[in-house]
Amino acid sequence: MTYTPPMSNDDFRRAGHELIDWIADYWETVEQRPVLSQVAPGDIRASLPTEPPAEPESWDAIMADVDELIMPGITHWQSPNFFAYFPANASPPSVLGELLSAGLGVQGMLWATSPACTELETHVLDWMLDLCGLPDRFRSGGPGGGTIQDSASSAALVAILAARERVAGQWRMDQMVAYTSEHAHSSAEKGIRIAGMFPEQLRQIPSDGTHAMDPVKLREAMLADIIEDRRPFFVQATTGTTSSTALDPIDEIADVCKEFGAWLHVDGAFAGSAAVAPEYRFVNAGLERVDSYCFNPHKWLLTNFDCSLFWVADRGPMTSALSIVPEYLRNAASDAGSVIDYRDWQIPLGRRFRALKLWFVIRTHGAAGLADFIRNHVHMAQALAERIHGHPSYELVAPTPLSLVTFRHTGGDEDNERIRDTINSDGEAYLTHTRLADQTVLRVAIGAVRTEQRHIDALFDRLDELA
Numbered sequence: 001m002t003y004t005p006p007m008s009n010d011d012f013r014r015a016g017h018e019l020i021d022w023i024a025d026y027w028e029t030v031e032q033r034p035v036l037s038q039v040a041p042g043d044i045r046a047s048l049p050t051e052p053p054a055e056p057e058s059w060d061a062i063m064a065d066v067d068e069l070i071m072p073g074i075t076h077w078q079s080p081n082f083f084a085y086f087p088a089n090a091s092p093p094s095v096l097g098e099l100l101s102a103g104l105g106v107q108g109m110l111w112a113t114s115p116a117c118t119e120l121e122t123h124v125l126d127w128m129l130d131l132c133g134l135p136d137r138f139r140s141g142g143p144g145g146g147t148i149q150d151s152a153s154s155a156a157l158v159a160i161l162a163a164r165e166r167v168a169g170q171w172r173m174d175q176m177v178a179y180t181s182e183h184a185h186s187s188a189e190k191g192i193r194i195a196g197m198f199p200e201q202l203r204q205i206p207s208d209g210t211h212a213m214d215p216v217k218l219r220e221a222m223l224a225d226i227i228e229d230r231r232p233f234f235v236q237a238t239t240g241t242t243s244s245t246a247l248d249p250i251d252e253i254a255d256v257c258k259e260f261g262a263w264l265h266v267d268g269a270f271a272g273s274a275a276v277a278p279e280y281r282f283v284n285a286g287l288e289r290v291d292s293y294c295f296n297p298h299k300w301l302l303t304n305f306d307c308s309l310f311w312v313a314d315r316g317p318m319t320s321a322l323s324i325v326p327e328y329l330r331n332a333a334s335d336a337g338s339v340i341d342y343r344d345w346q347i348p349l350g351r352r353f354r355a356l357k358l359w360f361v362i363r364t365h366g367a368a369g370l371a372d373f374i375r376n377h378v379h380m381a382q383a384l385a386e387r388i389h390g391h392p393s394y395e396l397v398a399p400t401p402l403s404l405v406t407f408r409h410t411g412g413d414e415d416n417e418r419i420r421d422t423i424n425s426d427g428e429a430y431l432t433h434t435r436l437a438d439q440t441v442l443r444v445a446i447g448a449v450r451t452e453q454r455h456i457d458a459l460f461d462r463l464d465e466l467a
């Protein structure tokens with residue numbers, strides 16, 4: 001038997017150059033496409049052949065199907081008119097870093113399985129502390145350190161497992177209670193469930209007038225649990241909630257956690273990127289007192305999914321929770337304890353070389369370029385918030401500390417749904433809603449790489465027409 005690859009190295013060169021051209025053309029013209037895919041459920045599958053191909057197919061045939069069959073089912077997250085959820089940036093250097101990572105095809109589970117994969121990650125995570133003005137306690141030289149997770153959800157799960165490990169042997173698992181705010185991301189509850197606890201072991205603490213966690217209510221909830229012989233072990237606070245970018249008061253929450261010995265994890269998934277601009281470092285307030293912190297460059301820092309940065313102040317409980325050493329993974333460097341093995345910092349064993357794309361992004365932009373990228377979005381969002389505030393039919397429903405504008409048509413829920421659906425179905429822009437104070441409100445999240453003032457102007461004009 002011999003195997004002849006159907007795509008030779010020379011074919012790969014040609015196809016690869018073509019594909020890069022395809023992506024560059026796509027980015028150049030993405031603004032002309034309807035942002036939200038308009039297909040119905042099942043349309044894409046119905047267009048695909050029922051059977052897999054028995055014989056080789058040409059690259060040209062495959063790409064023709066990308067254009068004809070796949071593209072109609074794409075929602076254009078890279079469109080400058082994408083204002084839904086939070087952004088999911090892709091930029092030229094990050095895509096090239098992703099491609100290089102795929103080409104090298106290394107598995108970075110151990111230092112020994114590709115030393116550069118581990119050491120570049122450690123180094124870039126230390127750089128990010130400098131770039132964002134984050135506390136030294138997360139630096140790799142001490143007991144803490146940082147790693148790249150696939151998502152903020154995985155970071156939350158790892159934090160929960162580390163927190164549980166820290167009190168294992170003292171407290172039974174069914175006594176343990178976790179706390180988060182009513183506006184926290186669903187990943188907190190998912191993490192608790194995956195960690196083998198019941199949803200009832202997670203308390204949702206009410207928020208204040210700005211939709212941030214109320215630390216007085218947090219303390220009351222913990223006291224009530226202790227009286228019932230339960231043990232507060234974990235708090236997940238949020239800087240920049242998904243609904244409205246509310247900032248939980250980390251310093252006051254840290255006081256409460258300290259009093260009861262609970263692990264404090266901070267989820268800065270979206271807002272954390274803002275700290276590359278020194279004037280927005282209010283998002284870091286209190287982080288010098290937390291046990292773990294995470295934010296996602298794959299949302300708002302030019303790095304395509306997946307790239308979620310996760311730091312711990314003390315890696316001991318985490319690696320103690322996650323390290324299992326079968327014989328076939330043993331090696332001299334690990335045995336000597338002289339290296340980091342990132343498999344002990346995450347759920348899976350295998351891991352990609354994700355640091356490359358972040359390194360490319362940082363080097364291509366420099367600190368000044370990253371800060372300008374963020375600033376531009378915040379300025380556009382805050383100007384939009386002012387215009388909405390001045391409009392007779394709309395009102396802001398939450399502050400705009402960064403680049404998410406939350407507002408509503410004063411007519412009520414049905415008007416807001418009508419406006420959202422009209423804008424989304426005509427394809428000119430894409431925005432989503434949330435619920436705050438029991439009302440449907442609209443969200444405009446500004447953060448796509450190609451969004452310019454003219455796109456925001458067009459959106460405002462459309463909102464005005466639909467009012």
Ligand SMILES: *Cc1c(COP(=O)(O)O)cnc(C)c1O
Pocket residue numbers: 086150151152153154185187238240241242267268269270296308
């Ligand atoms: C988007 C978001 C998440 C989830 O991020 P993933 O990386 O997709 O898991 C978590 N928390 C907040 C506040 C978010 O905005």
